[in-house]
Amino acid sequence: MYINIHQALIDRCLLNDKEAQYSLYKLYYRSMYNTSLRIVNNSDDAEDIMQESFLTAFQKLGTYKGEVSFGIWLKRIVVNRSLDYLRKRKVAFEEVSSDLPVFEEERENEPAFTVEEVKNAISQLADGYRTILSLLLLEGYDHEEVSEILGISNVTSRTQFCRAKQLLRELLIDKRVKQMTFEQYG
Numbered sequence: 001m002y003i004n005i006h007q008a009l010i011d012r013c014l015l016n017d018k019e020a021q022y023s024l025y026k027l028y029y030r031s032m033y034n035t036s037l038r039i040v041n042n043s044d045d046a047e048d049i050m051q052e053s054f055l056t057a058f059q060k061l062g063t064y065k066g067e068v069s070f071g072i073w074l075k076r077i078v079v080n081r082s083l084d085y086l087r088k089r090k091v092a093f094e095e096v097s098s099d100l101p102v103f104e105e106e107r108e109n110e111p112a113f114t115v116e117e118v119k120n121a122i123s124q125l126a127d128g129y130r131t132i133l134s135l136l137l138l139e140g141y142d143h144e145e146v147s148e149i150l151g152i153s154n155v156t157s158r159t160q161f162c163r164a165k166q167l168l169r170e171l172l173i174d175k176r177v178k179q180m181t182f183e184q185y186g
Contacts, residue, residue, distance in 0.1 A: 004070050014061055021058055028071060029054070032078045038134040039082035041123050049085055053078040079139065083149065086127055113172050121171040129164035136161055 004010060006027065012020030032053060037046035057074050064073055113121075122130055135141045135149065136157075143157045150157070 004066060006070055007066075010061065010064070010070060013058060024070075025054055028074055031071070032074060035075055035078050035139060036082045038122070038138050039079065039131050040085055041127070041130060045085060046082075049081045050078060053081050056081070075139070079135070079149065083131070086131060089127070113176075117172060117175065118168075121168050121175070124171055125164060125167060129160065129167060132157065132160045133164045133168065 006024065009020050009024050009027075013024055029050060033046055033050045036049040036053070037043060040046050040049065053074065057077055064070065122133060125133065131150070132146065135146045136143070141149065143154050143161070146152075146157045147154045152160075
């Protein structure tokens with residue numbers, strides 16, 4: 001059983017204490033918004049999803065068993081709502097044959113990129129690739145969890161992840177080359 005540092009607030013929320021709900025909201029809204037934004041790639045939609053997720057969390061708070069932190073429990077609601085949003089937009093995750101090799105190449109000589117450059121490049125990826133990258137790299141899920149969450153095979157998760165990283169790498173390097181060319185030739 002996880003000991004939650006915000007258990008007193010959670011207990012008050014269970015009693016429908018609006019002040020406690022607002023306090024809990026203030027503790028988590030920014031990280032939950034960012035989680036949704038990384039998946040849906042639209043600030044207005046991420047805001048709506050975050051708000052709906054909090055409403056759902058407060059309605060279902062009685063089901064929170066305290067086996068994980070409240071933040072992890074809430075994050076799962078936000079991720080599920082974000083993925084539901086993508087499904088409604090009919091984002092497809094390609095199923096791939098299990099006999100395809102999945103490998104990853106190490107790239108030691110790649111230039112370093114700023115956080116902003118990476119975030120910008122991730123936002124340019126197709127929804128499916130962006131979602132896989134977000135869940136694995138930013139949200140900390142593993143391939144088994146991503147497979148379960150998205151309803152895809154483990155091989156598909158791994159392959160999509162490799163493809164997403166390759167596309168991200170290409171976007172970043174392409175942008176850097178264009179920037180260097182512009183600076184060199186004005």
